[in-house]
Amino acid sequence: MVSDEEIEKAAAILRAGGLVAFPTETVYGLGADASNVAAVRKIFAAKGRPADHPVIVHVAGTSDLKHWTAEVPRSAWLLAEKFWPGPLTMVLKRAAHVSDLITGGQDTVGLRVPSHPVAQQLLKAFGGGIAAPSANRFGRLSPTAAQHVREELGDAVNFVLDGGPSDVGIESTIVDLTRETPAVLRPGRISDQQIADALLVQLGATATAAGRPRVSGSLESHYAPGLPLKIVPPEEIESYVRARAGTPVAVLSRRGRPRDSKATLWQVAPESPDDYARLLYGSLRWLDVSGCRLIVVEALPLLPEWVAIRDRLGRAATPDPVAPPVTARR
Ligand code: TXA
Ligand code: MG
Numbered sequence: 001m002v003s004d005e006e007i008e009k010a011a012a013i014l015r016a017g018g019l020v021a022f023p024t025e026t027v028y029g030l031g032a033d034a035s036n037v038a039a040v041r042k043i044f045a046a047k048g049r050p051a052d053h054p055v056i057v058h059v060a061g062t063s064d065l066k067h068w069t070a071e072v073p074r075s076a077w078l079l080a081e082k083f084w085p086g087p088l089t090m091v092l093k094r095a096a097h098v099s100d101l102i103t104g105g106q107d108t109v110g111l112r113v114p115s116h117p118v119a120q121q122l123l124k125a126f127g128g129g130i131a132a133p134s135a136n137r138f139g140r141l142s143p144t145a146a147q148h149v150r151e152e153l154g155d156a157v158n159f160v161l162d163g164g165p166s167d168v169g170i171e172s173t174i175v176d177l178t179r180e181t182p183a184v185l186r187p188g189r190i191s192d193q194q195i196a197d198a199l200l201v202q203l204g205a206t207a208t209a210a211g212r213p214r215v216s217g218s219l220e221s222h223y224a225p226g227l228p229l230k231i232v233p234p235e236e237i238e239s240y241v242r243a244r245a246g247t248p249v250a251v252l253s254r255r256g257r258p259r260d261s262k263a264t265l266w267q268v269a270p271e272s273p274d275d276y277a278r279l280l281y282g283s284l285r286w287l288d289v290s291g292c293r294l295i296v297v298e299a300l301p302l303l304p305e306w307v308a309i310r311d312r313l314g315r316a317a318t319p320d321p322v323a324p325p326v327t328a329r330r
Contacts, residue, residue, distance in 0.1 A: 002118050002161050011125040013158050014039075019046060021135040021149040022122050023163025024114040026087045026172050026188070027142035027281070028149050029058065029132030030157060031122075040101045040131050046156035049138040054104035056089050056112050056172075058130045060123035068095055068109055068129060075177050075199050082198045085115035087168050087189045091176040102131055108178050118163035134171060141223055141281045141316070144169050148285060169278035170312055179204055187308040189277065223281075225288040228318040229295040237296055238262070244294070250287040253298035265290050269298075273305045280309065284316065 017039040032039035070093040094109035134142035146162035173188030181204035248264040257266035
């Protein structure tokens with residue numbers, strides 16, 4: 001998959017203050033030496049990301065927690081034991097040496113131990129923390145394959161490690177452990193319930209987007225494809241498409257294409273939430289360049305196992321992208 005030489009090359013680029021995109025089990029990250037402010041600054045330039053948005057620091061193992069934090073609550077050790085390495089990011093009180101660029105000027109730092117073998121190899125070869133947001137342009141879909149990174153960032157990244165398609169497919173769960181009651185800031189594969197069970201507590205209410213502007217993923221339009229995207233109940237998709245005759249529509253649905261469908265493209269998505277999440281961003285990227293004018297995604301069940309996926313689709317959606325022509329409304 002990735003050779004030792006490539007890992008060494010990537011680690012050397014990080015040491016020299018360059019940018020390396022690397023696979024994680026969630027999505028690809030755009031990495032820089034977390035202890036090098038000039039290097040971290042390059043991440044923001046490459047992504048076109050506002051400087052007040054904090055960046056997650058990736059570390060090789062739980063033993064690195066202390067270096068990056070001022071204090072490690074018992075809850076952090078419990079969650080680390082249970083979910084690291086894996087798709088969980090913990091927000092903790094930062095150590096004094098952590099740069100404002102990484103914390104977004106806050107007194108907290110987001111930490112994660114990824115499980116992807118290539119990410120692990122890179123972290124071990126590099127020997128320090130790797131600051132890395134998702135390797136996409138600001139506001140766009142996260143990349144789940146090396147090719148997505150190359151298309152999106154081109155020469156802005158010095159080297160891309162190709163570790164194959166990401167397994168989880170959506171970004172890590174973020175849990176804030178600096179409050180009196182832990183709260184999930186961004187839902188992901190590891191559910192609120194799993195975290196509550198591990199901590200034996202009830203989680204605090206997840207803050208609304210307005211209440212946590214520093215989590216860039218909580219901004220209204222985030223994780224979005226280029227085309228307008230509309231979420232429509234499955235039984236209404238066909239009439240929605242028909243009402244927009246003349247507009248080429250791409251549909252993403254778990255159901256098969258109806259025989260007489262007027263959709264230009266009909267992409268069938270997997271039934272299970274894990275499989276759905278794994279393929280989601282890749283499918284949206286593909287539909288985005290399909291030549292259609294609008295993406296219609298089937299509304300998903302209001303069940304806990306769909307919460308994280310519904311969250312991402314909700315952010316990708318546009319309020320009313322293509323209104324039906326006046327004549328069709330009668
Ligand atoms: O799965 C993931 O988390 C991927 C992979 C590459 O690890 N990373 C990722 O990074 O999604 P990014 O920057 O695209 O999203 C991380 C989110 C941002 O919304 C950021 O605002 C939030 O984490 N975040 C980072 N540090 C934080 C902190 N100290 N307090 C609150 N939110 C924080
Ligand atoms: Mg991102």
